[in-house]
Amino acid sequence: xxxxxxxxxxxxxxxxxxxxxxxxxxxxxxxxxxxxxxxxxxxxxxxxxxxxxxxxxxxxxxxxxxxxxxxxxxxxxxxxxxxxxxxxxxxxxxxxxxxxxxxxxxxxxxxxxxxxxxxxxxxxxxxxxxxxxxxxxxxxxxxxxxxxxxxxxxxxxxxxxxxxxxxxxxxxxxxxxxxxxxxxxxxxxxxxxxxxxxxxxxxxxxxxxxxxxxxxxxxxxxxxxxxxxxxxxxxxxxxxxxxxxxxxxxxxxxxxxxxxxxxxxxxxxxxxxxxxxxxxxxxxxxxxxxxxxxxxxxxxxxxxxxxxxxxxxxxxxxxxxxxxxxxxxxxxxxxxxxxxxxxxxxxxxxxxxxxxxxxxxxxxxxxxxxxxxxxxxxxxxxxxxxxxxxxxxxxxxxxxxxxxxxxxxxxxxxxxxxxxxxxxxxxxxxxxxxxxxxxxxxxxxxxxxxxxxxxxxxxxxxxxxxxxxxxxxxxxxxxxxxxxxxxxxxxxxxxxxxxxxxxxxxxxxxxxxxxxxxxxxxxxxxxxxxxxxxxxxxxxxxxxxxxxxxxxxxxxxxxxxxxxxxxxxxxxxxxxxxxxxxxxxxxxxxxxxxxxxxxxxxxxxxxxxxxxxxxxxxxxxxxxxxxxxxxxxxxxxxxxxxxxxxxxxxxxxxxxxxxxxxxxxxxxxxxxxxxxxxxxxxxxxxxxxxxxxxxxxxxxxxxxxxxxxxxxxxxxxxxxxxxxxxxxxxxxxxxxxxxxxxxxxxxxxxxxxxxxxxxxxxxxxxxxxxxxxxxxxxxxxxxxxxxxxxxxxxxxxxxxxxxxxxxxxxxxxxxxx
Numbered sequence: 001x002x003x004x005x006x007x008x009x010x011x012x013x014x015x016x017x018x019x020x021x022x023x024x025x026x027x028x029x030x031x032x033x034x035x036x037x038x039x040x041x042x043x044x045x046x047x048x049x050x051x052x053x054x055x056x057x058x059x060x061x062x063x064x065x066x067x068x069x070x071x072x073x074x075x076x077x078x079x080x081x082x083x084x085x086x087x088x089x090x091x092x093x094x095x096x097x098x099x100x101x102x103x104x105x106x107x108x109x110x111x112x113x114x115x116x117x118x119x120x121x122x123x124x125x126x127x128x129x130x131x132x133x134x135x136x137x138x139x140x141x142x143x144x145x146x147x148x149x150x151x152x153x154x155x156x157x158x159x160x161x162x163x164x165x166x167x168x169x170x171x172x173x174x175x176x177x178x179x180x181x182x183x184x185x186x187x188x189x190x191x192x193x194x195x196x197x198x199x200x201x202x203x204x205x206x207x208x209x210x211x212x213x214x215x216x217x218x219x220x221x222x223x224x225x226x227x228x229x230x231x232x233x234x235x236x237x238x239x240x241x242x243x244x245x246x247x248x249x250x251x252x253x254x255x256x257x258x259x260x261x262x263x264x265x266x267x268x269x270x271x272x273x274x275x276x277x278x279x280x281x282x283x284x285x286x287x288x289x290x291x292x293x294x295x296x297x298x299x300x301x302x303x304x305x306x307x308x309x310x311x312x313x314x315x316x317x318x319x320x321x322x323x324x325x326x327x328x329x330x331x332x333x334x335x336x337x338x339x340x341x342x343x344x345x346x347x348x349x350x351x352x353x354x355x356x357x358x359x360x361x362x363x364x365x366x367x368x369x370x371x372x373x374x375x376x377x378x379x380x381x382x383x384x385x386x387x388x389x390x391x392x393x394x395x396x397x398x399x400x401x402x403x404x405x406x407x408x409x410x411x412x413x414x415x416x417x418x419x420x421x422x423x424x425x426x427x428x429x430x431x432x433x434x435x436x437x438x439x440x441x442x443x444x445x446x447x448x449x450x451x452x453x454x455x456x457x458x459x460x461x462x463x464x465x466x467x468x469x470x471x472x473x474x475x476x477x478x479x480x481x482x483x484x485x486x487x488x489x490x491x492x493x494x495x496x497x498x499x500x501x502x503x504x505x506x507x508x509x510x511x512x513x514x515x516x517x518x519x520x521x522x523x524x525x526x527x528x529x530x531x532x533x534x535x536x537x538x539x540x541x542x543x544x545x546x547x548x549x550x551x552x553x554x555x556x557x558x559x560x561x562x563x564x565x566x567x568x569x570x571x572x573x574x575x576x577x578x579x580x581x582x583x584x585x586x587x588x589x590x591x592x593x594x595x596x597x598x599x600x601x602x603x604x605x606x607x608x609x610x611x612x613x614x615x616x617x618x619x620x621x622x623x624x625x626x627x628x629x630x631x632x633x634x635x636x637x638x639x640x641x642x643x644x645x646x647x648x649x650x651x652x653x654x655x656x657x658x659x660x661x662x663x664x665x666x667x668x669x670x671x672x673x674x675x676x677x678x679x680x681x682x683x684x685x686x687x688x689x690x691x692x693x694x695x696x697x698x699x700x701x702x703x704x705x706x707x708x709x710x711x712x713x714x715x716x717x718x719x720x721x722x723x724x725x726x727x728x729x730x731x732x733x734x735x736x737x738x739x740x741x742x743x744x745x746x747x748x749x750x751x752x753x754x755x756x757x758x759x760x761x762x763x764x765x766x767x768x769x770x771x772x773x774x775x776x777x778x779x780x781x782x783x784x785x786x787x788x789x790x791x792x793x794x795x796x797x798x799x800x801x802x803x804x805x806x807x808x809x810x811x812x813x814x815x816x817x
Contacts, residue, residue, distance in 0.1 A: 015332065019342050023352065025086075025262075026327060029058040029320050030356035032082040035095045036294060038364055039117065043298040047368065047411070048099040051298040052118045054081040056291040057217050059319035060257075062086055063265035064215060067273035068185060071135040071178055073552070075154035076187035078118030078143060079217060083187075087138045089122055092363035102371045103453040105585045111142070112453070112585035119143035123587040124551065129462030129643060131553060133175045135182075141551055142584045144575050148188060148195030152541045152572050155201050156548020156556070158184035158210035162280055163554065167530045169501040176553035183276045184548070186214045191222020193236045197540055197572075202284070204541045206243055206251050211276040213283045217259070219290040224305040237286035245281065253283045259290035260322035291318050324349060375412055378446070382417050383407050385442055386424055389435045395427040418446050457586035458620050459644050466622060466642030467723065472669040474630060474662035485629035486655040488662065489519035492633035495666025497527050500555055500640055506533040507542055507559025507595070516561060517597065517655040539568035543594070547577050550590035555640060563598025563649055564605050570617055577645055578620035591643040593636065594621075597650040599691035599742060600787060606652075607780035607791070609690075612747025614647075615718050622646035622672055623719040625689040630659050631716065634670030641669070651691045673723035674716065677730065681711035684736040684801055687727055687752055689715040692742050692792065699797035706813075708805055718748060721755050728760035736804060737762060737770040742791045745774045768808045773800045 013021075036053035043051040054061070057079050065086030074080070084090035094109060101113035110121050121142035124132055141153055164170060165180025188198060193216060205212045216236050220227045227234040237256045245251035253275050255268045265287075272283040291314040295302030303311065315321070327349065332340040343349060383403055390399040406412070406420045421443055428436045459465065497503055505520065511534035514521035524532035535542050539560055546558035560566050566573075573594070581589050599609055615623050622644055626632040632650045639646040662668060678693070679700060688696050693714055700710050711730050715721060731737050737756060739749045749772040756762040757770060773792050780790040799816060806813040 015340050019340075022327060022342055025062045026320075026323060026349070027352050027356055028086050029062060029082060029323065030353055031092055031360055032058050032085055033320055034356050034360035035081065035092055035363075038360055039096070039099055040294055040298055042096070042099060042364070048117070049101070050116050051099060052078050052116070052296070053294065054079040054118070055293045056219060056314075056319065057259070058082040059262055059323050060215070060217070060259045060265050060269075060287045060290070063262070063269040064185065066266065067269040068138065069181075069183070069273075069277075070138055071182040072139065073157040073182065073184045073548075074120075074138075074140040074187075075150045075157055075184060075548070076120070076140070076143060077147075077150055077189065077192070078145065079189065080120060080187055081118065084120045084140065089138055089140065090120065092360050093367045096364045096367035097371065100367060100371045102367070102374075104370075104374070105587070107367070107370055109587075111583050114454070114583050114585065115143070116145075119145070119583075121584050121588060123584075125587055125589060129460060129464045129586075129589070131175055134552065135175065135178050141548070142580060142588055144579070144583075146571065146575050147192040148197040149572065149575050150186065151188070151195075151197045151201035152544020153547045153551070153576055154184055154186040154212060154214075154544070155204050155208070155210070155541050156545040156550070157552060158205060158212035158282070158548070159208055159545055160184075160549050160552035160554060161211050162208070163504065163530055163549070164552075165280070167528070169531070170554065173502065173553055180211075180280070181277055183211045183213055183273060186212060188214070188216055189222065190216050190218035190220070190227060190236060191225065191230045194222070194230050200538050200541050201544065202240065202243065202252075202282075204536060204538055204545075205282040207536065209250055209280055210282060211280045213272045213276050213285065215285045215287055217290055218286060218288045219292045221292065221296075221302075221305075223296045224300075224302075235286070237284065240284060243284070250281075253281055254286070255283070256286045256288060259287040260317055260319040262323050262326055289317055293318060372411060375414055375417070378414065379406065379409075379412050379417050382421055382442065385435070385438055386421065389424065389428070389439055392433045392435050393428060393431055398427055399424045414446075414450065418443065418450075421446070456582075457584075458582050459622075460581065460589070460642065461586065462643075464643040466639055466644040466646065467672050467720065469638045469641045469669055469671065471671040471674065472634075472664075472667065474634065474668040475664045476660055477663055481661045482658045483661045484655065485657050485659045486518050486521075488629045488633055488659055488665070489517075489650070489655070490514070490521050490523070491661070492636065492665045493520055493523060494526070496636060496640065497523065497531065499666050502553070503555045503557060503640070504531055504533075504549060505557040505559065505595075506535050506545065508535055508537055508561045510534060510559045515559065517652075519650075519655070539565050540572050543569040543572045543577065543592075546592040546594065547572070547580075547590045550592040550645070551580075551588065555591065555593070557593045557595050557636070560594060560596040562601075562606055562652070563596050564607070564610065566594075566596055566614065566647075567610065570614070573621065573647075574617040578618045580620070582620055589643055590645060591639070592645045593639050594645070594647045595636075595650070596647070597652040599649070599651050599653065600791065601652045602780075602787065603782035604779040607742075607787070609742040609775065609780075609791075610747075611718065611741065611743040612751065615748060615751060618647065619719065620645070621719065622717060624648045624670075624672065624717045626670065626716065627651065627678075627690055627693045627714050628654055628657070628659055630662065631670050633662075633665070634668050635672070635717075637666060638669040638672055646672075649690065653691055670716065672717050673720040675722045675724075675726050676714045676716055677711065677726070678714050679710070679712040681709040681734065683709045683711075683734060684738060684804065685711050685713060685727070685730040685734045686738045686740055686797075686801070687713045687715055687756065688740040689718070689748075690742075692740055695792060695794050696740055696797055698794040699801070702794070702798050703801055706802070708801060708813075710801060715752065718751070721752065722760070725760045727756045728762045728765070731756065731762045732765045735765055735767045736808065737766060738773060738801060738804065739771075740773045740792055740797060740800075742775045744777055745772070747774065749774050768804055771800065771804060773797060
């Protein structure tokens with residue numbers, strides 16, 4: 001194949017440099033492929049639990065890596081191992097450490113064994129939780145498994161560059177951007193483009209015109225399902241042609257390229273990077289004719305659903321095979337008539353193949369030994385102790401049997417060790433000697449070690465934790481200044497935007513009209529359309545914008561208009577935002593604030609109280625339920641002093657109620673995880689939150705008329721709840737407990753009951769059965785009467801409290817019915 005030019009769209013380089021680069025690429029591709037092949041064997045032999053690999057996608061990822069600059073961000077999926085190797089952020093040994101779930105962050109820098117292999121991340125944070133200089137490193141946002149789940153985050157990662165380029169107030173944040181020149185690169189499998197999250201993100205990126213390059217790896221299948229069942233016209237680029245920009249309309253640049261064509265791939269990725277980086281135009285690259293040599297994953301074989309013709313086609317069109325053919329065929333004629341080649345013959349490539357295989361084999365062995373030896377040292381410690389315990393125990397034979405069985409395990413797990421030790425301790429329940437205490441301490445130490453390995457970093461564990469922000473009370477003018485509560489929200493946001501130059505607020509109707517309840521009134525005009533902006537009706541990508549912006553050093557406040565609409569974005573909150581710090585072992589964070597409003601409006605879709613579902617899906621996010629706008633504003637101030645994500649649910653029926661305007665807006669703090677006693681009493685403790693508290697307060701007046709004095713506690717935050725255990729102190733005084741909320745039965749009220757009775761040991765102080773008062777099991781019916789008969793009313797609270805008091809003292813409190 002005689003060439004007249006060097007086919008790279010880069011600065012001029014010598015042929016020897018070009019040759020060196022091509023052969024280096026070939027070596028990386030072969031190392032990656034060998035990792036996939038050997039990784040599958042490790043799963044099938046039982047050393048690893050599951051494998052999903054990037055075989056068949058190697059060559060386009062080499063081209064992508066050459067266009068990827070320091071400061072850029074990746075938001076991809078679990079096929080991108082070759083890319084990570086090509087940018088120097090993944091070694092073969094780290095690949096296998098991730099496959100084995102090695103819990104050492106140095107061994108598996110992607111997640112310290114918390115995610116299965118193929119989920120890639122770089123470290124954005126120093127050990128103290130502060131930011132690294134992201135412009136001086138290659139950046140990969142931590143992957144998640146749910147298909148297309150990486151898309152919403154990608155939008156925000158790209159939008160950050162637009163903000164850094166155009167918003168003067170943040171141009172001094174040079175750790176995060178070099179004048180907005182960074183590109184956010186996304187990858188997805190062709191079948192996953194069927195997900196709504198993909199289309200929602202593609203549309204939003206086109207509207208926002210952000211520097212995003214989206215690669216679709218197309219091998220014609222989604223697990224076993226062919227593209228004809230996935231995509232109209234069997235082509236994502238065909239159906240997205242309407243997004244192609246032209247002279248009159250902004251949109252996308254779209255490229256279609258074969259995934260085995262090394263030369264053209266290099267050219268296309270350089271062009272895509274230039275367009276996105278310089279013009280801030282999104283780009284779609286549809287990479288076709290890729291293969292998946294081992295099928296979807298280790299859970300099955302693709303021979304089950306591909307016929308012989310397809311399998312032969314995949315063998316012939318394997319991107320490494322085609323790359324190899326190109327290298328062998330390549331000839332370059334110089335001006336003097338000399339013929340230059342990459343290799344003298346196939347033996348040169350065979351030698352590279354051997355080197356790659358040897359490198360991967362050694363990496364696999366080293367990773368396995370490092371993983372196993374750590375556990376074996378714990379096993380030796382355990383068996384030595386059990387041998388000493390056995391000698392002292394009357395159940396020596398049983399303990400020896402367990403010890404011998406444990407010693408015989410050639411490839412032990414920590415589960416094997418701790419399970420055995422605990423069972424041996426059971427045999428010592430009636431015995432008392434020093435070695436038993438050692439065994440008990442061994443178990444406690446093992447559990448502490450396990451906690452660090454498997455249960456840390458759900459939230460910030462640094463000095464930047466939002467729960468470390470101290471309470472700071474609102475101050476007031478001498479002359480009482482009562483205003484509509486929305487004014488407090490508006491003026492506090494005004495103060496926030498002045499104080500925190502990196503705060504960006506966006507959402508449906510948040511910009512021009514200042515949100516549906518006027519809590520942002522006039523602020524877009526004052527601070528500009530980049531800092532206060534409207535979005536389309538697309539909750540999942542509103543959340544995604546916030547995640548990506550927060551991961552790049554901004555402080556976004558993403559508004560979801562109503563709490564019920566949060567369900568559109570719940571998957572992204574749960575799978576991505578809530579797990580981010582945890583799944584990276586504390587190496588990435590996204591301190592996004594989510595603003596919404598709920599509770600007690602009208603009807604099925606706007607009543608807004610699905611709290612049980614939310615709190616059980618978003619562990620890793622603070623869930624805050626202020627009873628009024630003063631408290632809500634304080635929560636925003638608190639969250640901005642910390643680095644945890646938070647959800648603030650404002651009371652929808654509270655914006656027009658009168659509250660006193662604080663004089664220290666933007667400064668006072670509502671503490672997170674701290675309850676507030678808003679009425680003291682002696683007969684019963686009632687715990688509630690949000691709008692329902694006003695109903696409880698109304699009932700308290702009527703209850704006082706019949707001689708019942710209730711104590712009312714505002715939970716204020718559900719995640720976390722009452723870290724100082726003040727609720728149980730109230731129960732110690734009243735000896736009775738009622739939890740009132742407007743969620744369905746078994747929802748947030750059940751959670752609060754468990755927190756007080758079990759975690760705070762409140763059961764010890766009760767002389768009456770604890771109870772809950774909730775909404776009905778269905779959603780709220782429309783209208784005033786629909787609300788009254790669907791959710792707790794003041795009369796319901798009165799009668800529930802009276803019923804409990806009747807049970808406690810029937811002579812004093814005669815039955816109502």
